[in-house]
Amino acid sequence: MKIEAICDTCGRTFLLSQIGPDSDAPGRCPFCGARFARHYSPVLVETVKEAELAVARAVLVLGRLQSMETGFDIDIEKLLSTLAEQVRAHEVPSQSPSR
Secondary structure (H helix, E strand, C coil): CCCEEECCCCCCEEEHHHHCCCCCCCCECCCCCCECCHHHHHHHHHHHHHHHHHHHHHHHHHHHHHHCCCCCCCCHHHHHHHHHHHHHCCCCCCCCCCC
8 A cells, every 4th residue: 555645845646655765766765865864764765665564564454354354343443543553652742943
């Protein structure tokens, strides 16, 4: 499964795989060339690859579980909401300009 992101510099949406190890400019915006995670460049490209593999694996396993006659349904909306909350919990809040 492909993960989309939005460049903070140009505001364009791109696939994380476009900045991954197979891209023409790993770690850079495919549109404006902005360098992402300047201090983490060596780790960024590998982490993009790991994130896409993890999401693909989760989709596969949850799909397999959902297709079984288990007698229950996975609450997909709650799962996605919780996932979003947990991912955002790792975000660094924007600093407001000092006055």
